[in-house]
Amino acid sequence: MALTTFQFLNQIFIASEIVFFNIFGLFGNLNFIFLTATKTKLKSKSSYLQCALCFSHIICLSFELPNAGLLFTGIQLKRNQCFPAISIYIFFICAQAVIILMMTLDIFIIVFFPAFYQTVTTWKYLTGMLTIPVVYSSGIVIWGFLAMDDEIVMFCNPPLALYHTVSRFWTFSNVIINTITLVLFISLILLFYYKGKKQKSDTRKIMKRLKVSILFFIFTWYIGLLAADLFVALGFTGPTLIFMMSNLVFFVLISYSQFFYVVIWRSPEYRNAFFEAWSCIPCCAGLKEKHIMSTKISATAHSHQAASTVSST
Structure with missing residues (x-):
């Protein structure tokens, strides 16, 4: 009876986290998109790419709300019921990790190919940058549909909704993507450290507002992703798996919610625009x-x- 009470209290706590971060995260992500759309001085290829990240996080946060309901009810779904229900969530959860990589690549292009960045049209640039996230996410979702079975999943979230083979590939590929992002970003930080004030002011502004946010995302996402895969690989099942997997949502929710707040902390332009709005x-x-x-x-x-x-x- 004590264990059941503990589990119920844990579920209430997690559901409360989901509700809180939905309010906190949706407000921030919507504000970033709104400010970028309404303030001419904030519009750029880079900020539009960041809007794509915020939109992905809006979808991801919204799809966490049904998970809060399942936590209260204790309902367990079959994979062929769960996966179709959250396939859109899985698409955007895959896309946002690659968009972070594209944002890092965006800074590289600004630094090393400034003429190309200035002359290429915005729609062509964004199409090129967002094609890889769309292709990668579509591939995972299509594979997920083809491989799904009628096994009962302990918790209807992406790591368990995907069939075991697909889930392992998704986890492994995300670790690779995040590692590439981290290596590129550390290289950029070192580059800016050695070049210092020689960099253009616009480039320094982008780097300043993205430095903390990208690193924050990588490490929170790493924790959630690697731990989820580790729990399954170690053979945890039943209530133990539900408890451990469901509590990892805290790190995931942080990664979905922090971007705007780091931006207004690091960027006077966005901070002033927010106060004005x-x-x-x-x-x-x-x-x-x-x-x-x-x-x-x-x-x-x-x-x-x-x-x-x-x-x-």
């Missing part, structure tokens, strides 16, 4: 005024420092 709310209006004042003070201090440097030389 929500200036009707007293607290946001106050924060906007403080942000403007701090920006002016910082600019004045920088000007005095520059002037002192010039006079001393």
